[in-house]
Amino acid sequence: MRPDSLTGQLHRLCKELAETAPGELSRVGVEAASRLDGPLLVALAGRTKAGKSTLLNALVGERVAPTDMSECTRFVTWYRDGPEYNVTLAGEDGAATRLAFERQGGRAQIRLPEPPPRDFSEITVSLPSRRLRRVQLADTPGFDSTDAMVGARTRRLLERPEGEGLLPRVDAVVYLLRHAHSADLAFLDVFDESGVPGSPIQAVGVLSRADELFDGGLEAMDLAARVADSLGREPQLRPLLGAVHPVGGLLAETAVTLTEQEFGWLTAVSAATAEEPGLALLSVDRFCDSAPGDLPLAVREHLVQRFGLFGLRWSVARLASGRVKDSAGLASALSAVSGLDALRDVLERRFVSRARRLVCQSVMASLGAAAIRFADREPAAVAGIRGELERIRASAHELAEIRLLDAVLTGEATLSVEEAGEVERIVGDGSPLQRLGLGEGAPIGDAQATAAERATYWKERAESPLLMPFERDLLGIAARSYEGIYSELSQAPG
Ligand SMILES: Nc1nc2c(ncn2[C@@H]2O[C@H](COP(=O)(O)OP(=O)(O)OP(=O)(O)O)[C@@H](O)[C@H]2O)c(=O)[nH]1
Ligand SMILES: [Mg+2]
Missing domain, CATH: 3.40.50.300 (P-loop containing nucleotide triphosphate hydrolases)
Incomplete structure (x- = not known):
């Protein structure tokens, strides 16, 4: 962790609170520090x-x-x-x-x-x-x-x-x-x-x-x-x-927990309904009443509970067409079609690719709330917290990047699909190479060239006369992100 990173700065603030603030406020520092990790x-x-x-x-x-x-x-x-x-x-x-x-x-x-x-x-x-x-x-x-x-x-x-x-x-x-x-x-x-x-x-x-x-x-x-x-x-x-x-969700849950026995039952349904699959699966009642493949009622009910009507129709159709041949194939097809x-x-x-930033936001909200709660009881410590939070808010580029991404996701800033994807990628916890979308083995010179080229792109983009002033500010954040990545690459050992 870089000491000037958002996490690094918050760690320092929490540690100081934990070590120097009185009683309950010190505990806030301890808990917030453990949340950061x-x-x-x-x-x-x-x-x-x-x-x-x-x-x-x-x-x-x-x-x-x-x-x-x-x-x-x-x-x-x-x-x-x-x-x-x-x-x-x-x-x-x-x-x-x-x-x-x-x-x-x-x-x-x-x-x-x-x-x-x-x-x-x-x-x-x-x-x-x-x-x-x-x-x-x-x-x-x-x-x-x-x-x-x-x-x-x-x-x-x-x-x-x-x-x-x-x-x-x-x-x-x-x-x-x-x-x-x-x-x-x-x-x-x-x-x-x-x-x-x-x-x-x-x-x-x-x-x-x-x-x-x-x-x-x-x-x-x-x-x-x-x-x-x-x-x-x-x-x-x-x-x-x-x-x-x-x-x-039900299809997704079944996809990740499908058993061989369930696959066998479905194969039996598929074979028994090959002539007219639509008929037996017209409704849940029809399926339970019609006993395809001589499956006992308890099994038919089990299948309905695990797959739902769509899941049964879809799985039987896949099996009948020969596109799915075994339980692993059905599980992965269900996982894809379920949206999982x-x-x-x-x-x-x-979430996961920028987990550290999200946790930092929680910790900042927590320290802000602590400053309100303890304002009367611990004015000196609270003034220290407020000053430090203010400084971090104004200086942490990671927070500016979050503002940019929020504007992109809410549609406040109108970008092309490619540009929006690029913003999603650079506003992440990953390494400079990951944030550039390059493989870990990419030569440093290539990575620097990419960062410089993208910084220029976003700078020019931010200068477009068609943009509103707030949009220029937002796009300027992307340019600064690339400049930051460039300088991180320059400082990297080797
Ligand atoms: N067909 C279908 N049924 C579903 C799906 N997800 C859940 N169900 C069924 O809906 C019912 C409720 O599902 P739960 O996951 O318990 O819903 P929940 O939101 O946790 O419900 P509460 O905890 O009571 O608020 C169960 O009978 C599930 O089998 C789905 O994606 N498709
Ligand atoms: Mg529930």
């Missing part, structure tokens, strides 16, 4: 039954989060990498209780104590998972839970720090919207109500349960992509989410 904290949020837990399972690659047709997730539940399976419930007083955790038919069940707590307790599930190393995921209750206390748990998790906690408890959010329907847009009120982070830097939109659109017909996912695209352009949504991505592969890419690009 920790994983990115990402929450999945939306209305009840939006498919949050199912999508979380798909992202983790295991059926760890309980899912159900009736309201299911009632506590904020964190999933993180750990040496073994372990579930704890942390009460508001900080006391942790170990909970029983069992697996039935590949699904996890967590047993809450009786009577279950009414407060803002949170559950943490640790499990050995490579996917949870750099990012911890939170499953959340629906905002609109009929139990106001349950919905409030999610709001509290997502709020910017001001009231109770001083550290934002999440760095970024995946919002699940169920249908392109005005009632679902109403959930966006939560942004206004609670100061929930609403900026494409920290938020990604998902059109969830996309396979259910258009009656689960074979074109459902293609049509859902169009719906998601136009949803992402909604003037209400674009400034908050940047874009909306269609995902069939694309969503993983988006999450990597949007």
Whole structure:
């Protein structure tokens, strides 16, 4: 870490607070410093039954989060990498209780104590998972839970720090919207109500349960992509989410947990319905009644639960056409058609590739909130924090880059698709070569030449007389980024 980087400067400020500030304020410094080195904290949020837990399972690659047709997730539940399976419930007083955790038919069940707590307790599930190393995921209750206390748990998790906690408890959010329907847009009120982070830097939109659109017909996912695209352009949504991505979470979850037995059952359905596949799969009821391939009712019901109607139709069609020959082939085709592969890419690009910056933003919000909270009690220390934050805000080019990217994602700055992609790439935590889009083996001279050429391009672009003054300022940031990359390359050893 470079000492003049944003992380480096915040580390120094947190260390100084931890070592010199009195009592509680010193603890803020200690906690913020440990957050700077920790994983990115990402929450999945939306209305009840939006498919949050199912999508979380798909992202983790295991059926760890309980899912159900009736309201299911009632506590904020964190999933993180750990040496073994372990579930704890942390009460508001900080006391942790170990909970029983069992697996039935590949699904996890967590047993809450009786009577279950009414407060803002949170559950943490640790499990050995490579996917949870750099990012911890939170499953959340629906905002609109009929139990106001349950919905409030999610709001509290997502709020910017001001009231109770001083550290934002999440760095970024995946919002699940169920249908392109005005009632679902109403959930966006939560942004206004609670100061929930609403900026494409920290938020990604998902059109969830996309396979259910258009009656689960074979074109459902293609049509859902169009719906998601136009949803992402909604003037209400674009400034908050940047874009909306269609995902069939159930298909995605099934793709990453598909068994050989399930593949065998589907092959039997495909063979039995070869003559008229549309008929047996006309509806869920028809499928369950018609017993294709002599599969017992429990198996047919299982298949419906795991694939949904679109998933069954689509998988059977793939098998019948011979385009899929084995379970691995079906799993990877399902992963692609479900939108999971694309969503993983988006999450990597949007969040993981600039995780350090997102965490820095959280830490800055935390220090700003601490300055308000302790203004009367610790005026000298607070003046120091404010002065230092002001200095960092004014000088850290990484923050200017975040402003640029935000303007690009919200459409405030109008760039070509290539230019927008370039901005996404340079506003990342990666090495100078990665930020230039060059391979790690690229000769330093070539890299410098690229950085210089791109700096000139953006400088000229920023001088265009057609631009508004704010756009010139924004594009000038890209030119300075390339100048910074050039000088980093010049200082690199060797
Ligand atoms: N067809 C289809 N069904 C889905 C999809 N995602 C979830 N479901 C089903 O919808 C129901 C609710 O899914 P959950 O993942 O539990 O939804 P949730 O948002 O976590 O619900 P709560 O925790 O109760 O707020 C379950 O029966 C899932 O199998 C999807 O992408 N497609
Ligand atoms: Mg849930």
